[in-house]
Amino acid sequence: MPSVKPFSAAAGMLRSRLTSTLRQRGDATNRWTTPGHQERPNGYFLNRTPLPPGQSRKWEDWELPCYVTSFLTIVILGVGLNAKPDLTLETWAHQKALERLEAQQQIIASAPSDESD
Numbered sequence: 001m002p003s004v005k006p007f008s009a010a011a012g013m014l015r016s017r018l019t020s021t022l023r024q025r026g027d028a029t030n031r032w033t034t035p036g037h038q039e040r041p042n043g044y045f046l047n048r049t050p051l052p053p054g055q056s057r058k059w060e061d062w063e064l065p066c067y068v069t070s071f072l073t074i075v076i077l078g079v080g081l082n083a084k085p086d087l088t089l090e091t092w093a094h095q096k097a098l099e100r101l102e103a104q105q106q107i108i109a110s111a112p113s114d115e116s117d
Helices: 006-026 063-083 089-110
Strands: none
Touching: none
């Protein structure tokens, strides 16, 4: 049976860390509440205030390559996945069954008929 000492030591260390963080919650020197951080979102998308009328937003450096790559990826995947060969087991078995039926029909058609007596 394992010793209880390591568990109690770990529990004591965890308890001391949790109580110290809970005590700091009441302080106003939290990194999320320092001056310059908003307490609540301002209601705009990504917290960006809208531009004045007549001005358009300037694209950032990463946007054009990201959009072009995303579009090309969708096109390549759409064309590639639609053009891939059907290699499922069901399709293979269906083709083999059709070949066997055709072979049986040819054997039946080539056999001499005995009804001409």
